[in-house]
Amino acid sequence: MYRKQVRRRRAVLLLLVAASLTLLSLYYREGNGGPIHGVQDVVSTVFSPISSGADRALKPVRDLVNWFGETFDARGDRSKLEDQVATLRDQLARNQTQQHEAKELSALNELTSGGIVPDGTDPVTARVIGRSPTVWYSTVTIDKGSSDGVRIDDPVVAAQGLAGKVTQTTPVTAQVTLITDADSAVTARVTPSGATGVVEPDVGNPNDLQLDFLERGARIAESQMVVTAGFSTGDLGSIFPPGIPIGKITQATVEEQQAYQRVHLEPFADLRDMDFVKVLTTHSGGKKG
Amino acid sequence: MILTPGIIARLAVLGALVAVAQVVCFSKMDIFGTSPDVALLVVISVGLLGGSLTGAVAGFSIGLLIDCLLLETMGAFALTMLSVGYVAGRYRETLGRPTRAALVLVGGALTLLGALVIAAIQIGTGIDANVSFLVVRDALVKSLLGALLAIPVLLVVRLVVRSALVDERRAARRTPAPRPVESG
Numbered sequence: 509m510y511r512k513q514v515r516r517r518r519a520v521l522l523l524l525v526a527a528s529l530t531l532l533s534l535y536y537r538e539g540n541g542g543p544i545h546g547v548q549d550v551v552s553t554v555f556s557p558i559s560s561g562a563d564r565a566l567k568p569v570r571d572l573v574n575w576f577g578e579t580f581d582a583r584g585d586r587s588k589l590e591d592q593v594a595t596l597r598d599q600l601a602r603n604q605t606q607q608h609e610a611k612e613l614s615a616l617n618e619l620t621s622g623g624i625v626p627d628g629t630d631p632v633t634a635r636v637i638g639r640s641p642t643v644w645y646s647t648v649t650i651d652k653g654s655s656d657g658v659r660i661d662d663p664v665v666a667a668q669g670l671a672g673k674v675t676q677t678t679p680v681t682a683q684v685t686l687i688t689d690a691d692s693a694v695t696a697r698v699t700p701s702g703a704t705g706v707v708e709p710d711v712g713n714p715n716d717l718q719l720d721f722l723e724r725g726a727r728i729a730e731s732q733m734v735v736t737a738g739f740s741t742g743d744l745g746s747i748f749p750p751g752i753p754i755g756k757i758t759q760a761t762v763e764e765q766q767a768y769q770r771v772h773l774e775p776f777a778d779l780r781d782m783d784f785v786k787v788l789t790t791h792s793g794g795k796k797g
Numbered sequence: 798m799i800l801t802p803g804i805i806a807r808l809a810v811l812g813a814l815v816a817v818a819q820v821v822c823f824s825k826m827d828i829f830g831t832s833p834d835v836a837l838l839v840v841i842s843v844g845l846l847g848g849s850l851t852g853a854v855a856g857f858s859i860g861l862l863i864d865c866l867l868l869e870t871m872g873a874f875a876l877t878m879l880s881v882g883y884v885a886g887r888y889r890e891t892l893g894r895p896t897r898a899a900l901v902l903v904g905g906a907l908t909l910l911g912a913l914v915i916a917a918i919q920i921g922t923g924i925d926a927n928v929s930f931l932v933v934r935d936a937l938v939k940s941l942l943g944a945l946l947a948i949p950v951l952l953v954v955r956l957v958v959r960s961a962l963v964d965e966r967r968a969a970r971r972t973p974a975p976r977p978v979e980s981g
Contacts, residue, residue, distance in 0.1 A: 517850050524857045524879050531861075531872030536922065544871050551865035559821050559866065566822040573826045638820040640867050641834050642912070643935050644919040649820070649867060676868040683868035690919070690926040711924065712932030780827060 540660065540676065549678040552649075556637075556680045560651050563637040568602060574781075612784050615667035619753075619786075629749070631665075631786040632656055637681070643712045646672075646689035650785060653680045657789045661747045664785050669753035669776030670694070670736060671785050682787070686779050687754070688714050695737040695746050696754055701727050704737050707754055707773070714780050717755055722769040728760040734773050749788065798847035804961040808843065808855060811957050815839045816862040831935045833942045835950060836863060837911045840878045841904060842947075842954035844885025845895060846962060856882025870922070877914040881907050897948060904947020905940045912936035 535544050616633065634656075638649030652658050654677040662674045664684045672692065676683040687694060687707065694707040696719060703726030710716040719734060734757065738750025759772040798804070819836035826832045836859055844852025856878030863874045885907055888895070895903055916932070955962070 520850055521853055521879075521883055524853055525876065528857065528872040528876035528879060531875065532870060532918070532922070535871040548865045548868055548871060551862070552868055555817060555862075555866055559817055562817050563821040566818065570822050570825055573828065577826075577828050636825075638867055639824040639832075640869060641819055641824040641832060641836070641863070642915050643831075643932055644915055645867070645869055645873075647867060647869065678868070681868070690924045690928075692926075709926050710929040711926050712935055713929035716929065718927065781825075 545676070552678045552681050556651070556678070559637050559649070559681075560635070563635070563651075571608075609783055612667045612782070616665070616784055616786050619665060619667065619669070629788045629790050630657065632658060632789050633784060633786055634658075634682075635784055636782050643714075644690070646686040646692075646709070646711075646714070646779070647675070648684050648686065648782070648785075650682050650684055650787070651680070652787060653678045653682050655679045658682045658787050659789065662790065663748045663752070663788045665752060665788065666777035666779070666782045666785050668778065669755065670748065671777050671779060671782065673747060674787060684785065684787075687717065687775065688779055694748060694754065695739050696734050697737040697750075698722070698726070698728055698757070699733045699735055701732065703728060704739075705768075707734065710772075715774055716758075717773050717775055718770055719757070719773055720768065720770045722771065724769055726769060728757060728769065728771050730757050730760055732757045798851060798958060799961045799963060800847070800851065801961065804958055807957050809858075811839065811954070812855060812859045813862065816859050816866060820863060820866045828942060829938050830931075831938045831942070833946055834908055834911065834939055835946065837878060837881055837908055838904060838943060838946055838950040839954055840882040841885040841907050841943075842951040843958075844882040845889050845900075845903070845951065846955060846958060847886065848890055849883050849886030852882030852884075852886035853879050854882075856880070870918075873915065873918050876918060877911050880914050881911045884910065900947050900951060901944045904950075905944030908943025909936060909940035912939055 531544060534542075538544060613633070632652050634650035634652035636648045637651045640647050650658075650664075658674055658677055660674055660677060664671045664673055670687060672684050672686040672689070674682050675685040685692060688709045688711075690709060690711045692707075692709055695704065696707045697704045698719070703722050705719045705722040708718050708720055710718055722728065734754045736746070736748040736750055736752040736754060738746050738748055753776050755773040755775040757771050757773045760769075761771075815836050819834070823835045824832050840852065840856040840859055843855040847855075857875050860873075860875035860878035861871070863869075863878075864871050867874075885903065888903060892899075913936070916936070
């Protein structure tokens with residue numbers, strides 16, 4: 509009897525592991541329109557209204573927890589304000605949520621109306637409704653999808669600068685791969701020097717990016733701004749329009765042995781705390797949000 | 798744990814709710830630079846209460862749903878949570894019910910195991926960029942949060958499946974009934 513149970517347990521375990529590995533390999537092998545992506549699209553579409561509703565409903569809870577974290581960092585002021593804050597906590601969390609959202613939306617509008625959005629681009633405002641629980645996948649899910657005109661490879665900006673690009677869409681949601689994701693690479697230009705390179709992530713560190721393949725002779729200094737280069741060569745072109753702020757240089761050291769320079773930069777956008785983003789759609793059709 | 802259709806339905810609803818809550822809420826929290834992995838803790842709790850088979854199936858299902866909700870690589874979270882659920886179940890089957898102190902350690906250790914499995918999958922499927930040392934810090938802080946939250950999450954899961962727990966039924970039967978008060 510016991511041996512039968514053990515055999516059954518092992519069989520189910522093997523079956524589940526095999527199913528996981530099969531899914532993993534098929535997912536990489538098939539294209540975006542494959543059956544596994546199709547199943548994912550259906551499940552994501554079905555759960556989208558629930559996710560969207562839960563995101564709004566649970567935002568005060570999330571903000572409350574985050575508020576506790578920020579309060580912990582500000583220990584110096586804590587004891588003085590503790591009594592006063594305790595009574596106002598709920599009200600404050602609600603007010604801060606509304607204020608934060610309004611501020612973020614306003615900054616987003618300022619950024620996209622400041623001339624960085626090229627002609628023919630139609631920015632679609634989207635709410636961030638999901639985030640990966642691990643640092644290995646720097647992706648977020650937004651509440652706008654292909655029915656809103658969002659397409660794969662559309663650039664995405666946050667309130668302070670470039671956030672990433674759309675990598676998957678369903679009719680009502682889309683996955684945005686952030687510039688801190690291991691698969692991300694963005695051609696960028698340092699201003700005012702004009703030196704160009706490729707911005708790559710430092711996986712696991714959302715506050716650090718690396719600008720690689722810069723010419724050795726280029727004069728790079730700390731605090732200089734890095735923007736998207738938006739190159740175009742014949743049929744080939746960057747998916748990011750030129751001039752979108754990415755970050756500022758924090759460390760610029762020249763290593764003697766390297767053929768190219770590599771500098772560190774801090775992204776302008778707070779990629780761990782975004783509630784709204786704008787997708788720079790370039791396609792007509794679909795309702796705009 | 799006795800798996801009746803009612804208990805399976807309860808576990809399914811709990812799994813769906815926790816997967817949605819993980820993606821829309823817990824993953825967006827920032828506690829000491831990381832976020833708590835409550836879905837993984839629910840899988841650990843199911844494994845500790847129901848054994849390896851229940852833990853593995855629950856882990857696979859919740860993980861697959863998270864893969865779908867995030868439009869991530871299908872099978873990555875499923876494989877991670879399946880492994881963690883299975884190990885939690887095997888712990889229960891070989892060492893019995895964990896004490897409170899052991900539960901804290903198991904919560905932390907298995908959360909760390911989850912972080913290692915997902916890292917192994919990510920590295921195994923190819924990674925071109927630099928990997929920061931902060932990945933290690935993230936895994937350690939996550940496992941610390943896992944240790945802190947292990948007991949409350951287990952209590953919630955136990956509440957959901959209480960009627961199916963054989964140990965608790967036996968314990969309830971062993972508790973002597975109160976004597977009737979004699980009057981007159």
